[in-house]
Amino acid sequence: MSTIKIIELVGNSTKSWQDAAERAIHDASESLRHIQEVEIIKQTAVVEGERIKEYRTTLHVAFSVEHPSHLIGTK
Numbered sequence: 266m267s268t269i270k271i272i273e274l275v276g277n278s279t280k281s282w283q284d285a286a287e288r289a290i291h292d293a294s295e296s297l298r299h300i301q302e303v304e305i306i307k308q309t310a311v312v313e314g315e316r317i318k319e320y321r322t323t324l325h326v327a328f329s330v331e332h333p334s335h336l337i338g339t340k
Contacts, residue, residue, distance in 0.1 A: 268330040273306070275323050282308040285322040299329035 276289025286305060294300055304325040311319040 268332075269301070269327050270330050271325050271327045273323065273325055275321055277319050277321050279319055282320045282322045285320045286324055289322065289324060290326065293326055297326070297328050298331070300326055301329060302327040 272293075274289040274293060276285040276287070276292070278284035278288055285308075286303070290300065290303060304327075306323040306325060309321045309323070310317045311321070
């Protein structure tokens with residue numbers, strides 16, 4: 266049985282909300298292992314002069330918590 270941890274991230278992009286989410290996942294994967302799932306929480310944008318300047322995607326990232334092998338089975 267594994268323990269799952271969920272963190273909230275906000276990705277940004279000048280292209281799209283999808284690109285913002287993918288950038289957040291890519292950046293998180295540089296320091297997190299075993300990412301299993303993401304949930305898109307909301308999508309927002311920065312507007313300048315009646316145009317979207319930056320897309321932002323807020324997401325929850327779920328990943329398995331690693332347990333040191335010498336602690337497994339101990340309390």
